[in-house]
Amino acid sequence: MSLRSLGVELHCRCIMTESKPIGRHIEKVELIPANSHCEETEIIATLKKTGQEVCLDPEAPWVKKVIQKILSNKRR
């Protein structure tokens, strides 16, 4: 079973990140730790209406706030 078939990305998935705070449009967030294929932690949000995937900057304060709110189970 190849890594690829396991859905493991063999490179970074994010080229650029969304700068505008889009917290209320986010349906879910995927956190991908740095690994042998990508030196950066990547955060990929799926948007509610379109299902579109958008990369977020792990260093951006608003991103950290969105993640904390999700974890603390507060409706945004």
Add this chain to the structure above:
Amino acid sequence: MSLRSLGVELHCRCIMTESKPIGRHIEKVELIPANSHCEETEIIATLKKTGQEVCLDPEAPWVKKVIQKILSNKRR
């Protein structure tokens, strides 16, 4: 386009959560905020070797630690 086809779950995806700290086996983590279909924030980890999906308890200290480590970009 139905919600379902957008990949939007119409109910909670987690029935039980993994109690053992499995941080080093985690390939990526999905955070799903509470929504109209599921009152609970859900955290679903994908495991490295098998690609298996495992639900994690958002309240568990080890889970919070794993997420912080991912966000701070430290290799686990």
